[in-house]
Amino acid sequence: MAADLTRLRNIGISAHIDSGKTTLTERILFYCHKIHRMHEVKGRDGVGATMDSMELERERGITISSAATNVSWGDHTINIIDTPGHVDFTIEVERSLRVLDGAVLVLCSVGGVQSQTITVDRQLKRYKVPCVAFVNKLDRVGADPVKVKDQLREKLGRNAVLLHLPIGLEDKHQGIIDLITAEAVYFDGAQGEVVRREAIPADLRPEAARARQDLLDAVSMFSDELTEAALAGRETPDLIIEAARRGTLSRELTPVLIGSAYRNKGVQLLLDAIVAYLPNPAEVENTAYDLDHGGKEIVLRSDPEAPPVALAFKLEEGPYGQLTHIRVYQGAVRKGAELLNSRSRSKLRVGRLVRMHADSMEEIEEAAAGDIAALFGVDCQSGDTFVAPGLNLAMSSIYVPEPVISLAVFPTEKKSADSMGKALRRFTKEDPTFRTHVDPETKETIIQGMGELHLDVYVERMKREYRVAVSTGKPQVAYRESIAQRAEFDYIHKKQTGGAGQFGRVMGFIEPQPEKPYEFVNAIRGGSIPREFIPACDKGFQAALKKGRLIGFPITGLKVTLTDGAAHEVDSSDLAFQAAAKGAFWQAYAKAKPYALEPVMKLSVEGPAEFVGSVFASINQRRGVIVSSVEDGLFARVDAEVPLSEMFGYSTVLRSLTQGKAEFTMEFLKYARVPAQVAEELIALHKDKIEKEP
């Protein structure tokens, strides 16, 4: 337990997929004595890196889960929160960014700043996460850490400054020059575990002196004391580190470290830098939404005696049941204490409380503000907030984006239907952007998510973790319907077929309202519809919204106002008013100029500049709008907005257009009106489908 918050760091390691993040994490665990052997990511030894807990990740060499692990470096404790690298897992990325106080941005010294780096960088900036950069893979052919530092400045607008210089690159990479202490650092021993510091080799001294001056110039901005000392030639490593720390914490400086995790070089210096430059939990201001006061943000106190507030940021299914990873933001979570889940309003008692290490767990009595721990046997969802009874706070916004794509899944064997259900229940708990339901018409199981890859990963996980072989249908875009103008309704629902009749009359209007999906206003004066039937009207309208009559998709962005109506003493009922509302809605809907909406994605393509023409053409053919292109010598990046429906199979197309040299990332941007010609096709398709139905 880190009794002293100043000795605790909660950090994430963020990176482009191939920059060697997992190997780096593995080496960190090794040097912190958490594991006793090293493996490679795409493990020839079949074990794989320790942090990659899921088989799928092992196979693809990528990391999706954000498990936390706790290590010690010197007298400091570091919690490493493994952040997902891919943009399709936005909710997971954002939730893990919420949990960490600082980050290591890993870059490949050959590839430099790539499109995913830009995405990750944007997220770090959005969540105001201070970070240090680590330029990895100095042993690779074409390694150029200085170029990568320049890219951090030019492409990401970061005030990046080198703390190190390489001693040799590619296969001649031997060690690192520490510019702060002006020493050469070598990593001896079979696994680089012995750090040896020496004088800088003579041939590198002029270059090191220049780079050191650049470093001093950059960090002096943050310390007058250092400026004065440097002018007198009396700057000390401590003064430089203190100034660089200030710059990093205010996010005005990005220290750049270098190394080769694979060759066991530079990792210990990175650990020193994590401790030296990244904030401890007390240096970060955390806020929660006060649900009693309209979601107003309030600042939390790290005081361990304050009432506890903790966020469940990750769920994991373990051999002992559900494991809930939490971060404590205020007060302390103690074994045996009672907490409240502020979303479900259910109470829970803290049973087993553990701290997670890479390969084991340690029972603890309490986790205080700033700590990361895990709970056993708690029923909750990812993103839930646990508070002391009496508080009503939420750590994460209640807003979850609507899924934009869906896919039918079928178990290929009948007996695996149960396991499939189990897997889907698990996934929906972990990830609120992943949803599932059974289509009432086709009886198919439908999964929904934020992109093609998002769903692919869950289909794969079903196969691997739950041994459910599934086949899938064609991906379907989640279209929406909305209305363009106000329209009135006046509808009477009346049935008299012996026995009790049904009667209800509703009058009013519907109108566009882009801010909210749906709003119901009861503007009836004088009780022409008795109060008890009003909720039934609302329910009837909502039932109609589920499936529009234009293209058969949910209707969104409108407001219904009820102005008048009529009821019958005997024949009126909830059912009658529900039916009346439904009928009224369709009466008005036809007159309200309904139109179709489609999800539009933000697309970013990156590759050699010689292919920009093909990329422009491919975007244009997909009804895309090019926002910008940036050319920097041989490389180009094209940003565009493209409808999701046009993007299926784009990775294959892009590969063949650019000989595999370009890559792209995509994330949901907005819903936009479907152009008339495309809308006609959708309308015709829907008509066809209805006519075929019995």
Added chain:
Amino acid sequence: MVIEDLVKRSPLRVLERSIHGGLGKGNIGVLASRKGVGKTACLVHLATDKLFQGKPVIHVSYASRVDHIITWYEDIFRELARRIEIEPAAEIHDELVKKRVIMNFNQEGMRTEQVLRSLEAMIRDGRFAAETIIVDGFSFPQSSADDLRRFKEFAGRMDLELWFSASLKAPDPLFDEQGIPFELKPCLDGIDVLITLRHWNDRVQLRLVKDHGFSSPPELRLSLDPTTLLIAEP
């Protein structure tokens, strides 16, 4: 107010009248001043005026980051929308954005041939039917007369008008007695319309110093409003 009125009443109509109906296809116009006087604001206003007329614009930039340029457009649009209360602003804005592409080039080591190749790819492969191209941050002193000639040839071949900014960096005096910047004299032949921006009584005055082949260009009577950064009549 409807968009047509906005276009009709724009002070840029004054500019067009002064330069005999506009810059014209195949031609190159240049706005010249010292750094920070307001060239980019003028260029973005010129571009936004084209966008309001439904004409697509490519904005080529050698210096700023894309997000900075977008911010310029947002500011100018908001200013115009606010002053004349365009309705519905959000929809018009979205339509406008679709007609604008920003192409950013890092000038160091970027050859004009490559810039033109990418521009042509945008127009042909990307089917982006631009009529006007804005070129901001092109370094006249660092480029040869050949570079401007290539742009001019491109403008003629592709049926485009090109508006450049030229940042004047030489020591004073900047201008000769006709108001022509000394720095631009070597490439004056390649420039069809030349406008300078100079501080004058708290405002930035636009002066027409070259107008196609016409001698003694008229007084422009336009300036840059320092608070809104829009081109305005005095």
